Amino acid sequence: MTATTTSARSELSELGRSETALRTFLHGLPGVDQVGAEQRAAQLGTRSIKTTAKAQAIDLAIRMVDLTTLEGADTPGKVRALAAKALRPDPADPSCPHVGAVCVYPAMVPYVAEVLRGSGAGSGRPPGGPGQPHGAAPAGLGIVHLASVATAFPSGQAPLEIKLADTRAAVAAGADEIDMVINRGAFLAGRYKEVYDEIVATKEASGDAHLKVILETGELATYDNVRRASWLAMLAGGDFIKTSTGKVPIAATMPVSLVMLEAVRDFREATGRQVGVKPAGGIKTTKDAIKYLVMVNETVGPDWLDPDWFRFGASSLLNDLLMQRTKLTTGTYSGPDYFTLD
Amino acid sequence: MFEYAPAPESRSVVDLKPSYGLFIDGKFVDPTDGGSFKSINPASEEVLAEVAEAGAQDVERAVRAARKAYDKVWGPMPGRDRAKYLYRIARLIQERSRELAVLESLDNGKPIRESRDVDLPLVAAHFFYYAGWADKLPHAGFGANPRPIGVAAQVIPWNFPLLMLAWKIAPALAAGNTVVLKPAETTPLTALLFAEICQQAELPAGVVNILTGAGDTGRALVEHPGVDKVAFTGSTDVGRAIARSVAGTSKKLTLELGGKAANIVFDDAPIDQAVEGIVNGIFFNQGHVCCAGSRLLVQENVADRVLESLKRRMAQLRVGDPLDKNTDVGAINSAAQLERIRELSDAGSAEGAERWSPPCDLPDRGFWFAPTIFTGVTQAHRIAREEIFGPVLSVLTFRTPAEAVEKANNTPYGLSAGIWTDKGSRILWMADRLRAGVVWANTFNKFDPTSPFGGYKESGYGREGGRHGLEGYLNV
Numbered sequence: 001m002t003a004t005t006t007s008a009r010s011e012l013s014e015l016g017r018s019e020t021a022l023r024t025f026l027h028g029l030p031g032v033d034q035v036g037a038e039q040r041a042a043q044l045g046t047r048s049i050k051t052t053a054k055a056q057a058i059d060l061a062i063r064m065v066d067l068t069t070l071e072g073a074d075t076p077g078k079v080r081a082l083a084a085k086a087l088r089p090d091p092a093d094p095s096c097p098h099v100g101a102v103c104v105y106p107a108m109v110p111y112v113a114e115v116l117r118g119s120g121a122g123s124g125r126p127p128g129g130p131g132q133p134h135g136a137a138p139a140g141l142g143i144v145h146l147a148s149v150a151t152a153f154p155s156g157q158a159p160l161e162i163k164l165a166d167t168r169a170a171v172a173a174g175a176d177e178i179d180m181v182i183n184r185g186a187f188l189a190g191r192y193k194e195v196y197d198e199i200v201a202t203k204e205a206s207g208d209a210h211l212k213v214i215l216e217t218g219e220l221a222t223y224d225n226v227r228r229a230s231w232l233a234m235l236a237g238g239d240f241i242k243t244s245t246g247k248v249p250i251a252a253t254m255p256v257s258l259v260m261l262e263a264v265r266d267f268r269e270a271t272g273r274q275v276g277v278k279p280a281g282g283i284k285t286t287k288d289a290i291k292y293l294v295m296v297n298e299t300v301g302p303d304w305l306d307p308d309w310f311r312f313g314a315s316s317l318l319n320d321l322l323m324q325r326t327k328l329t330t331g332t333y334s335g336p337d338y339f340t341l342d
Numbered sequence: 343m344f345e346y347a348p349a350p351e352s353r354s355v356v357d358l359k360p361s362y363g364l365f366i367d368g369k370f371v372d373p374t375d376g377g378s379f380k381s382i383n384p385a386s387e388e389v390l391a392e393v394a395e396a397g398a399q400d401v402e403r404a405v406r407a408a409r410k411a412y413d414k415v416w417g418p419m420p421g422r423d424r425a426k427y428l429y430r431i432a433r434l435i436q437e438r439s440r441e442l443a444v445l446e447s448l449d450n451g452k453p454i455r456e457s458r459d460v461d462l463p464l465v466a467a468h469f470f471y472y473a474g475w476a477d478k479l480p481h482a483g484f485g486a487n488p489r490p491i492g493v494a495a496q497v498i499p500w501n502f503p504l505l506m507l508a509w510k511i512a513p514a515l516a517a518g519n520t521v522v523l524k525p526a527e528t529t530p531l532t533a534l535l536f537a538e539i540c541q542q543a544e545l546p547a548g549v550v551n552i553l554t555g556a557g558d559t560g561r562a563l564v565e566h567p568g569v570d571k572v573a574f575t576g577s578t579d580v581g582r583a584i585a586r587s588v589a590g591t592s593k594k595l596t597l598e599l600g601g602k603a604a605n606i607v608f609d610d611a612p613i614d615q616a617v618e619g620i621v622n623g624i625f626f627n628q629g630h631v632c633c634a635g636s637r638l639l640v641q642e643n644v645a646d647r648v649l650e651s652l653k654r655r656m657a658q659l660r661v662g663d664p665l666d667k668n669t670d671v672g673a674i675n676s677a678a679q680l681e682r683i684r685e686l687s688d689a690g691s692a693e694g695a696e697r698w699s700p701p702c703d704l705p706d707r708g709f710w711f712a713p714t715i716f717t718g719v720t721q722a723h724r725i726a727r728e729e730i731f732g733p734v735l736s737v738l739t740f741r742t743p744a745e746a747v748e749k750a751n752n753t754p755y756g757l758s759a760g761i762w763t764d765k766g767s768r769i770l771w772m773a774d775r776l777r778a779g780v781v782w783a784n785t786f787n788k789f790d791p792t793s794p795f796g797g798y799k800e801s802g803y804g805r806e807g808g809r810h811g812l813e814g815y816l817n818v
Contacts, residue, residue: 031764033784036615046455048349048667056344262614297344298658305344 009271015235016200019193026192026231032223032259041254047294054290058325059097061289061317062089063307066147066278068103068315070154070246076111079104081342083115086144090322091340093329099318100307101145101177106170109148113174116144147177147212151202154216154245156181160198167205178202179212179313181245182229184219192232199236212278213238215260218250223259230263240276242313251281252313254291261299274303280313286324289317346660349667351454356445358531361392364400364554365537367407368547374399379556381530384451385664385673385708393530396553398562401522404551405568408493408520411548416520417490421477428473428515430543435466438539442532446504447664449531451673451709452627454665460626461505464789468508468807471791472516475812479517482809488816490518491594492570497560497584499576500526500675501630501731506575507533509806511550512791517815519571520549524563526576527556528676561587569593573814575632578729578755578800596804596814598632598796600729601757603778604750605635605786608743609644611762615784617651620735623760623786625659625671625713629733630679632801633758635786637726638715639746642739649717649737656713657700671733674709683711683732690716690725695736721752729755743768747775756798760786779805 015021049057067086069079083102090096102112148170152158158166167178180202186194203211213233217226233241241260244251257279264275277296283289289312296304304310319339327333361378363370377395382388396404416424435442442465443457452461479488494514498506503525514521525533537552553559557580564572565587574584575598588595605623607616623635640648664672674680691697695716704710711732719726719736726736740746750759759778761769769783779797782788789795794810796802804814 030611030613033612033615036612036618036784040615040618046459046667047346049346050349051347053345053347060344293344302343 009273012235012271016193016196019191022192022196022232023190026228029227029231032227034223037223037255037258041258041295044258044295044298045254045291047291049290049294055325055328057290057293058286058321058328060305061286061293061312062321062325063097063100064311065099065318065321066101066103066280066311066313067099067318068246068280068313070103070105070149074105074108076108079108079111080115083112083144085318085340085342087116089318090325093326096322096325098144100311101147103147103149103179103313105153106148106150106166106173106175109146109170109173109175112146116146145177146175147179148173148175149179149181149245151180151198153179153181153214154247156183157185160201163198164201164205167202171205171207171209175209177210177212178206179214179242181214181216182233184216187220187225187229187232196232196236199233199238203237210239211237212240212242212276214242214245214280216245216248217243217252217256218248223255226256226259227263230260231267234264234267234273234275238275240278240311242278242280244279244281244313246281246313252279252283254295257292258295258299261296261304264304265300274309276309276311277304278311278313283312283314284316285320289321346668348663350663351444351447351458351665351667353444353448353665355441356448358391358445361394362530362534362554363394364396364404365534365540365550365552366400366404367551368541368545370537373397374403379527381449381528383448383708384528384675385705387707390448391531393534393554396524396555396559400553401559401562401566404522404553405493405495405563405566407548408522408551409568411546412490412492412520415546416515416549417518419518421479421518424515424518425473425476427543427545428469428476428512431539431545432466432469432473434539434543435462435469438535439463439466442504442535444665445535446532447672449529450500450503451664451675453669453672454667455669456627461502464791465504465508468505468512468791472512472811475513475809476516479812479816482812482816484813484816484818488517488818491815491817492519493568494519494521494571494573494815495563495566495569496521496523496573497564497576498523498525500529501627501632503529504532504536507536509575509811510573513806513811514573514815515549517812519815522551522553522563522569524553524555524560527554530554564588567591571595571815573804574598581802594814596806597802598804598806599757599800599802600755601632601634601797601801602637602727602729602753602755603633603635603758603760604637604639604746605760606740606746606750606762606772607638607640607644607648608746608761608763608765608768609641610764611644612764612784613644613648613651616762617648617655619760619762619784619786620652621655621659624735625656625733626787628671628674628711630675630731631787633780633787633795634731635758635760636730636735637750638735638737639740639749640737641746642741645737645739652715653698653700656715659700659702659713661702661710661712662705671713674711674732677709679731680709680711683730683734686725686728686730687714687734690719690723690734690736693723693725695719695723695725721749727753743772747772751775751777754800757796757801758782
């Protein structure tokens with residue numbers, strides 16, 4: 001890290017101390033032109049990814065999936081099956097990689113941990129400070145990460161102590177990644193420091209677990225807000241910024257993710273610290289996933305083309321990736337019945 | 343690393359004949375004196391087809407066919423019937439758009455992504471748009487019963503072969519004129535495929551005539567006394583010569599000539615989108631665009647930041663095979679044009695501007711020029727004054743809005759300009775003062791058939807597109 005980025009980093013870390021400083025900084029970020037951003041995202045979607053590039057992209061996308069179930073109806077049986085699938089997405093093909101993580105509610109974490117640990121993997125985070133990549137886990141630790149939503153997901157409308165207790169419980173039960181929601185009410189009301197402080201507190205409560213900060217971009221509505229919220233989450237120490245809970249009508253979109261990728265790129269330039277991005281919700285097909293990978297490749301470059309730095313929050317996406325993968329390797333297109341529904 | 347595997351569009355959708363005649367009076371005919379020339383693929387230098395070269399007698403035949411069609415068929419035909427033919431042509435263009443796009447990329451060197459996503463949709467849109475006007479001319483604002491002019495001689499350039507054809511032919515036909523069109527000598531093939539589409543649409547013979555050839559053919563055509571209207575798109579030098587030759591005749595003239603557009607970026611601009619706009623402004627179609635944003639005027643207090651982003655973005659541009667669907671920048675259209683770009687770029691270096699290109703491997707065969715920017719350019723440099731018509735951007739800085747206007751207007755041209763700022767009032771203030779026919783705000787190189795396009799000063803006169811585009815083809 002250069003001297004300039006070190007000093008920039010310490011200057012930026014001061015911002016969180018004052019509401020005025022935060023506001024001045026966030027409102028001083030360059031604006032986003034809606035038409036231009038949408039046009040660029042659409043253009044990136046026209047790339048044609050074929051043959052070897054497609055095979056490579058599919059395997060990478062599988063490794064980036066946060067296999068997710070966040071239903072009131074989730075049961076131990078349901079999440080165990082999901083965890084098993086995360087470890088071996090395609091039982092018929094041992095060359096198929098495992099997914100990046102399993103993502104569940106805090107109450108379901110112990111059951112998932114059991115399965116992941118039973119595989120000789122278990123869960124747990126290799127020691128390391130914030131922002132450290134966590135690729136190949138040391139022996140005895142998880143190959144598939146265990147993510148849990150916390151902080152009164154999805155609305156975040158609960159007292160802070162409850163949100164922090166929620167976070168601590170998830171970590172104690174074995175989660176090594178915490179997906180928190182920001183306080184959109186406070187953000188939209190312009191109380192940036194409140195949002196900032198909550199993220200800082202949640203980061204602290206998460207301990208060694210990686211913190212993904214869900215911006216819920218569908219509720220922030222404008223790209224200017226998405227850029228501001230991205231910077232706010234990064235300044236407060238988030239390890240990942242994530243688009244959505246999947247619980248509001250507008251989830252991840254290409255242009256929103258583009259704006260967030262530009263934010264992590266600029267943030268690393270200013271501070272030297274790399275932050276991951278996770279679009280979540282609404283990404284259902286291989287075609288969609290590949291469009292996102294192209295966007296990552298051409299916006300932030302290969303440094304982010306890794307499950308440590310880019311994830312897809314999805315459930316049905318995995319089976320489509322598996323179907324397309326089988327199609328590429330065997331030349332035949334198997335129906336959905338040949339893939340497990342978990 | 344994520345390497346994109348080659349994704350070539352199939353050439354087999356195009357059925358090219360080894361040689362093409364002239365399209366006169368609804369038929370392909372041999373030229374009277376039998377001259378011909380070859381059209382090559384600028385990306386590989388392979389010969390695509392042999393094309394007839396029209397001489398003075400062929401011009402005579404074509405103008406006579408157009409006159410007859412005007413007097414007997416097209417002129418008297420009710421607008422609603424002309425519209426039917428134009429709609430039919432528009433639909434056929436859409437149906438055959440893949441074939442046309444591939445051929446355009448083969449003959450011109452532009453990436454298939456652009457011919458497929460920009461050129462062809464706009465070509466079809468132009469015919470649809472003017473088809474709609476054919477029976478509504480009394481409502482166009484040119485009097486209760488505006489009449490066509492007669493036979494139009496149209497000479498078009500090689501940068502957007504089919505799109506320029508559409509800009510010329512669609513309004514002319516909608517207004518009730520007949521045409522003799524000469525495509526550029528390096529890119530005649532899509533115009534000949536268009537001639538086939540006219541046959542397929544059963545357009546009456548002689549309404550559209552296509553004469554292939556070079557400068558002499560063009561001169562013979564615009565100087566022909568049987569022509570009532572001349573429309574030209576191309577270089578300012580040729581435009582001047584045409585203006586001289588029609589002076590003192592009753593011919594009506596519209597010219598769309600060169601440009602040296604300023605793309606102006608203020609410090610409050612949406613930087614990421616502005617960078618996209620700069621890239622689109624100068625590297626779209628290899629910079630072979632008369633309205634290209636070839637002068638970047640960036641406010642000095644954000645210049646470093648904008649240039650850094652621009653360089654990072656330029657490193658992502660994929661230069662190469664025009665038929666690969668992932669190519670962003672294709673081949674330079676001809677050896678002669680490549681030579682001109684090299685000459686002006688070398689002058690830029692010699693005059694002390696700093697030259698930069700991203701690392702990129704250029705193919706061995708064909709005509710190629712890496713995307714290039716010059717920084718430290720002043721108004722006195724040739725690269726800031728002369729139209730390069732290639733992927734070369736000159737970067738200048740300014741301090742205040744007034745200085746931006748002064749520098750932007752300090753050119754003999756006046757075709758287009760771009761403004762990038764988040765402040766709406768500044769956009770309006772600037773647009774009032776910029777002497778350019780088209781001013782884009784927070785975008786660049788956006789075209790639409792409903793929007794008039796054309797220049798000030800040495801960029802020409804007359805408008806193409808929109809209701810205004812009818813004026814050049816009506817006796818008003």
